[in-house]
Each structure stands twice: as structure tokens, then as C-alpha cells.
Amino acid sequence: MKNPTHSFPDVTLLITHYNRSSSLERLLKAFQDLDCAFGDIVVSDDGSKPQHLEAIRAMESQYPFRLITTPQNKGLANNINKGQAAVKTPYTLYVQEDFVPKPAFAQHFQDALEIFTQEKELDIIRFYAYFSYPYLEPYKKGFSRMLYKPWYTDYNKIYYYSDHPHLRRSSFLEKFGNYVEGIKSDKTEYLMCVSFIQKQGKGLFLSDFNAMFDQKNSDDEPSTVQRDNWQQQSRNPFIVLLRTVYRQVKYNYDLLFDKQA
Template sequence: MQPEFNTTTLLVTHYNRSASLERLLKAFADQDIIFVDIVVSDDGSKPEHLERLKSMQNTYPFRLITTPFNKGLGNNINKGQDAVNTPYTLYVQEDFDPFPGYKKHLQDALSIADERGDIDMIRFYAYFKYPYLKPYRYGFSEMIFKLWYPGYRKFHCYSDHPHLRRSTFFDKFGRYAEGIKGDRTEFLMAVSFLKNKGKAMFYEDFKGLFDQINSNDEPSTMKRSDLRQSPNVVIAFVRSIYRNIKYYYEYNNAKKIN
């Protein structure tokens, strides 16, 4: 079957969750979503998972980019993105699955990206709705960032949840920070995205296109402190104040890419 998405590479980051990866690739195949290329960037998984990945290549043809030991999220995304040769990259972590019907939304996103050369990325999933949106079409809205808008959530234009982006992403925003925790890596890219005038679209039904699946057999590999996730009202209030101060400070002190 000829690839319908011949301008797009599927980039999947993987670490010790080969069953999750197989489920993800099957979900795309079941919808006849055929990419011109698939890159799986592995972050030093255990031998049994690497063997399973190599076996999976007989069913799902993908290029496997490996590393001899775990180097963290930043390195894993960087080396995966370096291997992409198409104008667009669909970035998905291995624990996400597209819901049935996703194909049409990907086509819509690509048509917007082709039309709007100023749009750097189009987001398909989020934990919360971005607070400042300008409706565009097909259920997508443009994310509007103004430093004087209230609240810290305005800083979350970028996310490493499933999204479509231009493969020249590094040219404008730099590479992902390496050798630090994954949350910090993502945060620094979010700051760079805003500092370098990034523009993004956001699918308003943000839980309607992908499902994040963390099974008992393959739980999340991202560990967060209880304080960061506590629903306690007092802790949540203090956390909000802290994030407002922190985000403004980090944004104002970040350097633009020359």
C-alpha cells in the first residue's frame, strides 16, 4: 500500500514499553494510516524489549534508532528527530494510542500546516484546555500567548504530548536539553517555544483523539513528586503562586535563538 502521508514521518520515543509500542503501531495500521517513514527512537531499553522491537519490524516497518545506555528524554527526542527526512513530524510517545477516526484529523492538521506557514506545531492531546484560544477550523484553534494574560497555564503552548510539527523545529527553537530530568527538558523547550515566537494550534476536544494508556505491566516511566500532583486546595494554591513566579522568571531570563 502506498503511503498516504508522504510528507510525514511518525516519530515514536520508546523506553522499556515494547507492548505499548506494538499497540500504538497496530492502532495506526488498523486505520490505514500509512506514513512514508516511521522512526522509533529507543533510549537504551532492556535486551528483551529490544529483541521484541526488532521482531516487530517484520510486521511494522520502522527504522530503529538506538543508544547503548539510557540518556534521557532530551537525547531520545533529539536523535529521533535528527533521523527524520520529511517536512513534517508526527511525534507520539509510545504510551499513546490514536482513537478510531484519527486519520481525518491528521489530514485536517496537515492541510492547516500547509496553508499556515507560520504555524510551528499542531497539538492533539493535553491534560487541560489551553486558556486563550482563537477558533480556526476543523475543531482546531490558534493558541494565543500574551505575557500580560493572567495565569501560568498560558506558558503551556508547547507540550511533548502527541503533536504535528515542522521537521525544521530545531532551527527555530533549538535542541532539547540533555542530561536533566524529563519534566525539566519539556519545560525548557516550552520556554524556548514562547521566547522564539512559536505559534501553535490546539484541538479543543483535547481528550478525543488520543488515549494515554499506562498498564500494570508497562507503567509510566515518568516519576513525579506527590506535591506536584496533590489535589489538596492549600497545596494547589501555593503551587499556583510558585509556578506563576517561576514561569515569569524563567521566561524573562531565557535567551532567544539567534
């Protein structure tokens, strides 16, 4: 068997999965087709139905991964926590099962990994988003530093962290704490954003944030996570103003008082 063109032995690909085995196989095959290999692949399953677990186990002969399961669904936070706990390499590439890497993945990821190993203060490098992080400072190789100050007025400043595909140090949870379990995934992500800012996390953002991944959902396997789309809410100027003021107050309060619920 030939050596892969793109090998990342210090990186574990961590994939969270729930009832979308076809999407998972598509993701694994896409990395294989790009001739990318990782030090380890962990598939963390959140209590999927038996037919999906059977399908995953059937993939094990073709794709080298470790399956971490739970007897019942416990939510995305638990799924990430238990998956991250199984990682043994220094770095983690976190991807949910409905994403697909593009041909540009390998070069951008190699650049990100080189930057990460050189810049010891970095905690995360983000590869995908629905819209650009609002405060960026150009860095190098197509990446920008994310900037955060309390007085920045764009409320999207809070999304300094995101659950979308990213590279992070495998000690990430030791620094920022586990994901809060037993609540909605949006709230879990928000609380990690708060912790990331409070504990002075530092990160980069891929300026061309659609270059490395596509997010694909089908009618057969629709998204299992429902998120509020802030970009499509009312454009009434008065409502927009009220919402903006509320968010500024709420975010600064949560950051100041270490709100965790």
C-alpha cells in the same frame, strides 16, 4: 498489497520508546488497523533492556520502521533529539509509545496537515492534553489558536508547547533548540516551553483534545516518566495563592532572562 486509505508521505511518525515493547507494538498495530501510512516511521529507543530490543526487532518484518538505538539510557531529551535528527520528511508526528490513536485520528490529522501546509507561520499543532490550554481562539475544523500574553493570569499559559502527541515541522529544533539533556523530563519539557514562547512559536490546539488519542498504561508496562500533577495539589486557598504568585514570578523571570537550567 493495497494502497492505504490514509497516506501521509510528507510525514514521519516519530515514536520514543523505553522498555515498553508491547505498548510500542500496540501503537504500530493501531495505526495499521486505521489504515494509516506515513512517509517514514522512526522508533527512537533509549537503551531498553535486551528482551525489549529483541521484541522490537521481531516487529520489523510486520511494521515498516527504522530503529534508532543508543547503548545506554540517556533520558527522554536525548531520545527525542536523536530521533528527530533521523527524520528526513518535512513534517513530524511525535508520539510516545504509550499512546493509541482513535478512529477519529485520520480525519483530524488530514485537516491538521492541510492547515499546516497552508499556514506557514505555524510551528506546532497539538492533539492531546490532560486539560485544555487556557487561552484559545477558535480557528477552523475543530482547532483553536493558542494565545499567549505575559499578563495572562492562568499559570498553565506556560504550556504553550507539550510533549504530548503533536504535529510539527521537522526543522523544529533548528528554530527552538535541542531538548536540554541530563535533567528530569519535566524540566526538559518546561525549558522547551520557555524557548517556544521566547522565540515566538505559534500553534494550534485540538479543541476536543481527547478525540484523537488515548494514553494507556498497564501493570506490566507502567509509565516510565513520572510527572508532577499540578491539578491534584493542595486546594488550600492560601497555598493556591502562594503557588500562583510564585509561578507567575518564576515564569516571567525565566522568559525574560532566557533561563536554561
